[in-house]
Amino acid sequence: MAALAERHPGLAAWFGYIRRIPWLAFLLLYTIVTGGPFVWVALMSLRTTNEILDAPYALPSPAHWGKFAEAWTASKYGVYFWNSLIVVGCAVVLLTLIGAMAAHALARFQFRGRKALRLAILSGMMVPPQLLILSLFQILLQFGLYNTLAGLVLAYVATQLAMTIYILEGFFAQLPQDLFDAARMDGYSDFEIFWKITLPIGMPAIATTVVLNFIILWNEFLFAIVLLTDDDKRTLPLGIMHFMGAHQLDIGMIATGLMISIAPIIVLYACFSEIMIKGMTAGAVR
Amino acid sequence: MAVVKLEALSKRYGGNAEASVRSMTLTIADGEFMVLLGPSGCGKSTALRMIAGLEPISSGTVAIDGRVVNAVPAKDRDIAMVFQSYALYPHMTVRQNLAFGLKRRRMPAAEIEKRVASAADRLGLGPYLDRKPHALSGGQRQRVALGRAIVRSPKVFLFDEPLSNLDAALRVTTRNELIKQQHDLGTTTIYVTHDQVEAMTMGDRICIMNRGEVVQIGRPLDVYRAPADTFVARFLGSPPMNLMSGVLRRNGADHAVEVAGAVLPVTGFEAGLLAPFADRPITVGIRPEDIYESGAQPGCSAPAAVSARVAAVEPLGAETLLVLSLAGQAEECVARVGRVSAHSHGDAATLYLDAATLHLFDPQTGRALPRAAG
Amino acid sequence: MISCRNIVVAAAFAALAATGSVAKAEDVTLTVWSHEADEPAKVALREQAARNLEAKHPGLTVKITWYEKDGLNSALRTALPSGQGPDVFYVEPDQVEYITNGLIAPLDDLVNWNNIYDWARAVWTHDGKTWALPEEAYTDELYYNKDMLAKLGAKLPDNAQFSQADFLELVKKARAADITPIAAGVGDRPYPGAYVLAEALLRKLGTDDYGKLLHGQLSFEDPRVVGVFKWVKELVDAGAYPKNFMTLKLGESHHYFYQKPGALTFPMGSFYSGRAFVPVDQGGQAADFPLGIMQFPAMDGAACNECKTVAVGASFAVNAASKHKELAAEYLNELATPEMGKRWIETVYLQTAVKTGDIQFSGPYAAYFTELMDRQKGAKYFTGMPVDVLTGACKDAFVQVMNKAFPGGLMSVDEAVKAMNEGCYKG
Amino acid sequence: MTASELQPVRTDDGLASQGARQTSRATLLAFVVPAVAIFVLFTLYPVLRTIWNSTQTLGPMGNGTFVGLQNFEEILFRDKTFWKAVSNTAIFTIVGTIADVAGGLLLALCLYAGAPMSRTLRVIWFTPVLMSYVVVGIIWTWLYDYDWGLINHILRWIGLGALEQSWLGDPNTALWAVLVTHLWKWLGFNMIICLAALSALPKEVLGAAELDACGWWAKLVYVITPMLWPTLLNLTVLSFIGKMMMFDLVWIMTGGGPLWATETVSTYVYKRAFNWNTFNLGYPSAIAVLWSGMIIAFVLLMMRLFRQRERLEF
Structure with a gap:
C-alpha cells in the first residue's frame, strides 16, 4: 500500500485522511463533551420541569421564553444577579485600585522593608481558604459586616489581592524607569504619575486581572455560602444552589437560572475569548 | 537663560562606602553647551540626574540663576530632559506627548496648541502628530523626545546620551540637527555622553569625569591638546594617545627622554618642573598622528627615529594605521600615517616621532607635566 | 493610614445601611424566620397569624422570611451568635443545641399552654422548662398506590396491615413487575431510609423496649432486634428500594412515588400532604392519584402491632436575645389558637399539636384525611422519631447506618447491628 | 580644576536609578496602606486567629476555653471521618493531578498537531474553565442522574444497561464521578498552558526529531515532554494545590456522601x-x-524537589 501511495500522491493524501479518522473522531467527541452540556442546559432552560422529566433530551417545543421573565422576577434570579453584579463589580474595582497602587509602589519605589512587605502580601496567595474563612466569619460578625454585601466584598478583596498584586507588579516592574522620570520632569506628582502613566500603560495587565478576578468572583461559592444568609442578599451561585436544595426539584427553573448565571460569561467570552483565556491563565504562564 | 552652578556636589548611596559623584564643582555659562564625558559608571549620569532633581543630593549645591535648587522638586526647576530611551509615553500620540508637560502647567489650550505646532514645525514632526510612538522610526522618536523638551522653553536642557540608541548614520545627522537647534534656541545645555566624538563636535566645553570626579574641564581642542592626565589622554582621541615608559635624562640645561631605544629631546617644558624626574622613569605620550613614516614629511618639526616591528597594518582608506611593537615597551603603539603605507606586516621599520609634540606624565599620579606657556 | 481607615469606615457604613433599618420608637418589627417556604398552606397560616397580631398592635410589623431547611439552619447557626437572629424562628425537636447553648428563651410563662396537647409540650420540655411551641404533629404512615396494589393482585387486609411475610412477598412481586416497591431516598434527609426499619422495631419491641433501645439501655444484639434487621435485609435484597436511594432527595422521592416512575409504597410522615397536595405543576400529585394509606407491616411475635410513631414537627422558638420576647410569645399564641388549629387541619390535612374542636371536612382531600384518621384508631403511640430522640454519636450512627448504609444495601445485618451498638448501647 | 587623587570609586550602574525610586513617606504610605490594611485585617489577622482558635473550644458567643493541643490529638488519633477525608482527598489529588496534567498535554498535542479549526476547538474546549462549580456541579449531577441522566441513557441505548449506576449514590463510584467532573472543568486550562508552551518550543527541535524518524510516541516521551518539563511541573503544583483544597464541587454534587465516600478535608471542615x-x-x-500546614509543606517540598530535578535536566 505504501508503494501504491508513493506512486499516486493523491492517494497518499487519502490514506493520510483515513489514518487521521480516529483522531478527528476524538476531536469531534471531545468538542461535544465540552460544549454539549451547555447546549443541553440552554435547551432545558426553555422547557418546563414536567416536559424535561418526560423527555430530558428533546428540543424545546414550544420554547417557553417566558421562563426567563419568570425566573428573573418570581424566582428572584434578578435579585441574585444584581447582588452578584454589585459584589463582583465593587470587589473588582477595589482590587484593581488597591492592587495597582500597591503594585506600583512595590515596582517603583525603593524603601526599607520593601522585600519583606512584598513577601508578606504575596504569601497571601498560599493561604488556603479554609484557614481564612472560619475566623473571617467571626471577624465580620464583630465588625457588623456579616451577612452584608460589603462584608463579602471585603472578603473577596482579601482573597484575590495577593494574586492581583503579583500579576500587576510583574508587569509594572518591566516598565522603563525613564518614563516615570520623564513624567516627573514634566511636572507630575507621584499620584498623577500613577493615574496618568502607570494605569494607562499598565492596561493590558490590568485587563488581565480584571477578567481573572471577575470570573473567579462571579463563580465564587464558599465565601458566599458562609458569609451570607439573607435570601435577598444571595449571589447567583447561592441562589441556584438554593433551588437545588428545595423539596421539589424544579429542574426547568434551575436550568433557566443556570443560563442566567452563565450568559454574561458566555457573551463576554464570545466577544473577548482571547483576553479571557489570557486572563484565566495569567497566574500560570511564566 | 540660565547659569547652572554646581558647588562641591556629591552623591553617596546608602550602603556604598564610595561616593558616586565626589565634590563636583562646575559652572555652566548662560547658553553654553556643556558636555559631561566619561566612561560608563563615572558618575556623569548621576550628576545630571542630581541637576534634574531626579536624584537627591548628598552634599554640595546646585544653583540655577543663582538660586540654590537642592530642595526644589524636579517639576519646579524649569528644566527639560531628553532620555537615552526617549521615554515617550506609549499610550499618547505625538501631539499628546508634546503637550503633556504643558498641560500640567495649566497653560491655555491655545498657547499649548501654538507651541506644539511650532516645535513640530521646527523638528519636521508635522505629519506624525497623531501617531503613537510605536508607529515612529527611531530618529522620529528621538525628535519627539527633543520636541518634548523644546515646547517647554525651559531654562536648561539636559541630555542623557540621547543618540546612543540610533544607528551610526542617523547619529551623525541627528548630532548636527541637535547642534543647530541648540544654537538657534540658545538654551543652556548639559549633555551627557561616553562618546568622545560627540563631545568633541558638540560641546562648547567638555567636562571629563572619571570615577566620580571631574578630571578636566575645557574647550574640546584645548583638552585634546593638553590632557590633564593619562586618563584624559587615553579617553579623548581615536585611536587614543600612545603612552610609553621612558627615562628622563638631564643634558646640561636641556632634558631628553630615552624611550624605546631612542633619545628624544624635550623642549617646551619648564626646567623646574622636570628637575624632580631627572634620571627617573617618566610616562611619555604621543598621539598617533605625530608619528611619521619619514622624517622629512611636512608637519614633523623635530623628528626622532625609533626602530619598531610592524605588528599590523590597517588601511582605512583616508589613512593607514600601523600597529607597532617598540623595544622595551609592554604595549603596542599606533601610528596614523598617509593613505598608502610602504610597510607591511612583520617588517622591521624605522619611524619618526615628532619630539615637539611629546606629552609627559608623572608615572605615579598620571598627571601631565604642563608645557610652558607660549 | 487615612485612606485605610476611610475604606473600613466606608465599608462599615455601607454595611449599616444594608442591615440596620433602625426602627423608629413606635414602629416595632417582629422578625420571623420559617422553613417550609414551598408549602403554600403553611405559609398562608403563618402569614395569617402575623396579620392577626398586627391587627392587635398598631405600628407592629411582623416580617416573615421564608427559607428552605438547610438554608434556615445555616442562617440561624451564624446569625444567632452574632445577635442578628430573628425574634421567632422555626425549630424541630432534634435541635436541642439551641437549648444547650442558651440561644432560645424558655416559654413556660410566656405562652398560653392551654391550647397545646400535653404530650406535644412534653416533647419540648427539657430540664423542667419548655423551649418551643409545637405546631405540627404527625404520624409515620405507609402510603401506597391503590392501582398498583390491585395490579399486583394483592388485597389489603381489613386492618390495613400486611404480615411481615406478606409484605416481603409483595415487595418481590412488585420488583418482578418492574415496580419500585418502596420509594424512599436519603439524598438530603437523615431519616427517610429508616422508616420501615424503625417502625418494625417499634412494633416488635413495644414502646417501652423501643425507648430503651433508642436510649442505649437495650442492645441491638437482642434477638428480636436482629430478627427485624434480618427481615429488612430480606426486603433490601429483594430490591425494595430504588437504585438511586442514596441520592434521591425528599422532593424527588415524592415525585418518584406519584409522578414518575411511580412506586408501590412510600413511607413518610403524615406531613406528606404538605408537598403532595399542591398543584401538579408545582410538584404535587395528580388529582386522580389513587392514594391509600396502610399500616406498617405487622411483625411476627410482635409486642405491639398497633403501635406507631407520633412526632412533633414544625415548632417555633423565641430567640433568647430578642428585644421583644412578649410580642414574640404573642405571635406564638396567635399560631396556637383553636381556630388556627382548625384551619391547619382543613388546609394542611395534617395533625397538629394545637387543641382543636370538632372539624367538619370538605374539599378534595376530605377522604384522605378520613382515611388518615381511620389509621389512628386503636393506635398506641410512641412519641418522637429516632432522629428527634437520639443525640451525639448514636444519632450519627442512626443516620449513617439505619438510614443510609443498611437500607442502601451496603452493610450486612451483623455489621449494622455492631455499628449501632458501638454508637448507642451504653450497657 | 579639581584635584584628582586616583582612588578607586566603586560605581554601580544598577544603582544609578535608585534615587528616582525614592519618595516621601506620606506618598509611600498612601500607596501601600490600603493593601496592607486589607492584608493585615482580612488575611493575617484571620489566619492568626484561626490558629489561636484551634487551641480552643468555642461557645456560640465566641467565648472560648483553652484546651491546648487537645483538638489536634482528637483529630489525629480518634477522628475516623478526618482520616477518611484525608484518604479521599489524597486519592483525588494524586489521581486527579496526574490525569489533569497528562490530559491537558494530550489535548494540547491534538491541537498542536494541526487539527482543523483548531482555534475554534481551543475556544470551545476552554469554556468549562470559565464556569462556576455550581454550574458544572449541577449539570453533572443531572448527567449522572440514575433515571434520566445522560450517562445511564447512553449505556441503555448502546445495550450496556447492565452497567447503569447511581453514579453519585454508590460509594464505589461517587469519588470517581466527582473526579471526572473536576477533570472536565479543568482540562481546558491545562491544555491552554501546554499549548502556549508548545508554541514557544523551537521548531527546529521538532524538525530534527522528524528527521531522526522518531515515532510520535518517542517524540512525545523523549523530545516534547522533557522540553515542557518546567511548564508541566508548574501545572502539577497548581493542580495539586487546587485539589488539596477541593470544596465547592464536592459540596454541590454529593455533600461529602454517600457514607463519606467523597468527604474531603475541606467539606469536613x-x-x-x-x-x-x-x-x-x-x-x-x-x-x-493541620491541613493547611500539610498543604504548604507539600507545596514547598514539591517545589524544592522539582527545582533540583530541573537543574539536573537543563
Whole structure:
C-alpha cells in the first residue's frame, strides 16, 4: 500500500485522511463533551420541569421564553444577579485600585522593608481558604459586616489581592524607569504619575486581572455560602444552589437560572475569548 | 537663560562606602553647551540626574540663576530632559506627548496648541502628530523626545546620551540637527555622553569625569591638546594617545627622554618642573598622528627615529594605521600615517616621532607635566 | 493610614445601611424566620397569624422570611451568635443545641399552654422548662398506590396491615413487575431510609423496649432486634428500594412515588400532604392519584402491632436575645389558637399539636384525611422519631447506618447491628 | 580644576536609578496602606486567629476555653471521618493531578498537531474553565442522574444497561464521578498552558526529531515532554494545590456522601464548622490549621524537589 501511495500522491493524501479518522473522531467527541452540556442546559432552560422529566433530551417545543421573565422576577434570579453584579463589580474595582497602587509602589519605589512587605502580601496567595474563612466569619460578625454585601466584598478583596498584586507588579516592574522620570520632569506628582502613566500603560495587565478576578468572583461559592444568609442578599451561585436544595426539584427553573448565571460569561467570552483565556491563565504562564 | 552652578556636589548611596559623584564643582555659562564625558559608571549620569532633581543630593549645591535648587522638586526647576530611551509615553500620540508637560502647567489650550505646532514645525514632526510612538522610526522618536523638551522653553536642557540608541548614520545627522537647534534656541545645555566624538563636535566645553570626579574641564581642542592626565589622554582621541615608559635624562640645561631605544629631546617644558624626574622613569605620550613614516614629511618639526616591528597594518582608506611593537615597551603603539603605507606586516621599520609634540606624565599620579606657556 | 481607615469606615457604613433599618420608637418589627417556604398552606397560616397580631398592635410589623431547611439552619447557626437572629424562628425537636447553648428563651410563662396537647409540650420540655411551641404533629404512615396494589393482585387486609411475610412477598412481586416497591431516598434527609426499619422495631419491641433501645439501655444484639434487621435485609435484597436511594432527595422521592416512575409504597410522615397536595405543576400529585394509606407491616411475635410513631414537627422558638420576647410569645399564641388549629387541619390535612374542636371536612382531600384518621384508631403511640430522640454519636450512627448504609444495601445485618451498638448501647 | 587623587570609586550602574525610586513617606504610605490594611485585617489577622482558635473550644458567643493541643490529638488519633477525608482527598489529588496534567498535554498535542479549526476547538474546549462549580456541579449531577441522566441513557441505548449506576449514590463510584467532573472543568486550562508552551518550543527541535524518524510516541516521551518539563511541573503544583483544597464541587454534587465516600478535608471542615449542631469553631479550626500546614509543606517540598530535578535536566 505504501508503494501504491508513493506512486499516486493523491492517494497518499487519502490514506493520510483515513489514518487521521480516529483522531478527528476524538476531536469531534471531545468538542461535544465540552460544549454539549451547555447546549443541553440552554435547551432545558426553555422547557418546563414536567416536559424535561418526560423527555430530558428533546428540543424545546414550544420554547417557553417566558421562563426567563419568570425566573428573573418570581424566582428572584434578578435579585441574585444584581447582588452578584454589585459584589463582583465593587470587589473588582477595589482590587484593581488597591492592587495597582500597591503594585506600583512595590515596582517603583525603593524603601526599607520593601522585600519583606512584598513577601508578606504575596504569601497571601498560599493561604488556603479554609484557614481564612472560619475566623473571617467571626471577624465580620464583630465588625457588623456579616451577612452584608460589603462584608463579602471585603472578603473577596482579601482573597484575590495577593494574586492581583503579583500579576500587576510583574508587569509594572518591566516598565522603563525613564518614563516615570520623564513624567516627573514634566511636572507630575507621584499620584498623577500613577493615574496618568502607570494605569494607562499598565492596561493590558490590568485587563488581565480584571477578567481573572471577575470570573473567579462571579463563580465564587464558599465565601458566599458562609458569609451570607439573607435570601435577598444571595449571589447567583447561592441562589441556584438554593433551588437545588428545595423539596421539589424544579429542574426547568434551575436550568433557566443556570443560563442566567452563565450568559454574561458566555457573551463576554464570545466577544473577548482571547483576553479571557489570557486572563484565566495569567497566574500560570511564566 | 540660565547659569547652572554646581558647588562641591556629591552623591553617596546608602550602603556604598564610595561616593558616586565626589565634590563636583562646575559652572555652566548662560547658553553654553556643556558636555559631561566619561566612561560608563563615572558618575556623569548621576550628576545630571542630581541637576534634574531626579536624584537627591548628598552634599554640595546646585544653583540655577543663582538660586540654590537642592530642595526644589524636579517639576519646579524649569528644566527639560531628553532620555537615552526617549521615554515617550506609549499610550499618547505625538501631539499628546508634546503637550503633556504643558498641560500640567495649566497653560491655555491655545498657547499649548501654538507651541506644539511650532516645535513640530521646527523638528519636521508635522505629519506624525497623531501617531503613537510605536508607529515612529527611531530618529522620529528621538525628535519627539527633543520636541518634548523644546515646547517647554525651559531654562536648561539636559541630555542623557540621547543618540546612543540610533544607528551610526542617523547619529551623525541627528548630532548636527541637535547642534543647530541648540544654537538657534540658545538654551543652556548639559549633555551627557561616553562618546568622545560627540563631545568633541558638540560641546562648547567638555567636562571629563572619571570615577566620580571631574578630571578636566575645557574647550574640546584645548583638552585634546593638553590632557590633564593619562586618563584624559587615553579617553579623548581615536585611536587614543600612545603612552610609553621612558627615562628622563638631564643634558646640561636641556632634558631628553630615552624611550624605546631612542633619545628624544624635550623642549617646551619648564626646567623646574622636570628637575624632580631627572634620571627617573617618566610616562611619555604621543598621539598617533605625530608619528611619521619619514622624517622629512611636512608637519614633523623635530623628528626622532625609533626602530619598531610592524605588528599590523590597517588601511582605512583616508589613512593607514600601523600597529607597532617598540623595544622595551609592554604595549603596542599606533601610528596614523598617509593613505598608502610602504610597510607591511612583520617588517622591521624605522619611524619618526615628532619630539615637539611629546606629552609627559608623572608615572605615579598620571598627571601631565604642563608645557610652558607660549 | 487615612485612606485605610476611610475604606473600613466606608465599608462599615455601607454595611449599616444594608442591615440596620433602625426602627423608629413606635414602629416595632417582629422578625420571623420559617422553613417550609414551598408549602403554600403553611405559609398562608403563618402569614395569617402575623396579620392577626398586627391587627392587635398598631405600628407592629411582623416580617416573615421564608427559607428552605438547610438554608434556615445555616442562617440561624451564624446569625444567632452574632445577635442578628430573628425574634421567632422555626425549630424541630432534634435541635436541642439551641437549648444547650442558651440561644432560645424558655416559654413556660410566656405562652398560653392551654391550647397545646400535653404530650406535644412534653416533647419540648427539657430540664423542667419548655423551649418551643409545637405546631405540627404527625404520624409515620405507609402510603401506597391503590392501582398498583390491585395490579399486583394483592388485597389489603381489613386492618390495613400486611404480615411481615406478606409484605416481603409483595415487595418481590412488585420488583418482578418492574415496580419500585418502596420509594424512599436519603439524598438530603437523615431519616427517610429508616422508616420501615424503625417502625418494625417499634412494633416488635413495644414502646417501652423501643425507648430503651433508642436510649442505649437495650442492645441491638437482642434477638428480636436482629430478627427485624434480618427481615429488612430480606426486603433490601429483594430490591425494595430504588437504585438511586442514596441520592434521591425528599422532593424527588415524592415525585418518584406519584409522578414518575411511580412506586408501590412510600413511607413518610403524615406531613406528606404538605408537598403532595399542591398543584401538579408545582410538584404535587395528580388529582386522580389513587392514594391509600396502610399500616406498617405487622411483625411476627410482635409486642405491639398497633403501635406507631407520633412526632412533633414544625415548632417555633423565641430567640433568647430578642428585644421583644412578649410580642414574640404573642405571635406564638396567635399560631396556637383553636381556630388556627382548625384551619391547619382543613388546609394542611395534617395533625397538629394545637387543641382543636370538632372539624367538619370538605374539599378534595376530605377522604384522605378520613382515611388518615381511620389509621389512628386503636393506635398506641410512641412519641418522637429516632432522629428527634437520639443525640451525639448514636444519632450519627442512626443516620449513617439505619438510614443510609443498611437500607442502601451496603452493610450486612451483623455489621449494622455492631455499628449501632458501638454508637448507642451504653450497657 | 579639581584635584584628582586616583582612588578607586566603586560605581554601580544598577544603582544609578535608585534615587528616582525614592519618595516621601506620606506618598509611600498612601500607596501601600490600603493593601496592607486589607492584608493585615482580612488575611493575617484571620489566619492568626484561626490558629489561636484551634487551641480552643468555642461557645456560640465566641467565648472560648483553652484546651491546648487537645483538638489536634482528637483529630489525629480518634477522628475516623478526618482520616477518611484525608484518604479521599489524597486519592483525588494524586489521581486527579496526574490525569489533569497528562490530559491537558494530550489535548494540547491534538491541537498542536494541526487539527482543523483548531482555534475554534481551543475556544470551545476552554469554556468549562470559565464556569462556576455550581454550574458544572449541577449539570453533572443531572448527567449522572440514575433515571434520566445522560450517562445511564447512553449505556441503555448502546445495550450496556447492565452497567447503569447511581453514579453519585454508590460509594464505589461517587469519588470517581466527582473526579471526572473536576477533570472536565479543568482540562481546558491545562491544555491552554501546554499549548502556549508548545508554541514557544523551537521548531527546529521538532524538525530534527522528524528527521531522526522518531515515532510520535518517542517524540512525545523523549523530545516534547522533557522540553515542557518546567511548564508541566508548574501545572502539577497548581493542580495539586487546587485539589488539596477541593470544596465547592464536592459540596454541590454529593455533600461529602454517600457514607463519606467523597468527604474531603475541606467539606469536613465546613460541616464541622457550619453544619453540625455545635457552635464550636475550635475543632474545625484545628483541622484547617493541620491541613493547611500539610498543604504548604507539600507545596514547598514539591517545589524544592522539582527545582533540583530541573537543574539536573537543563
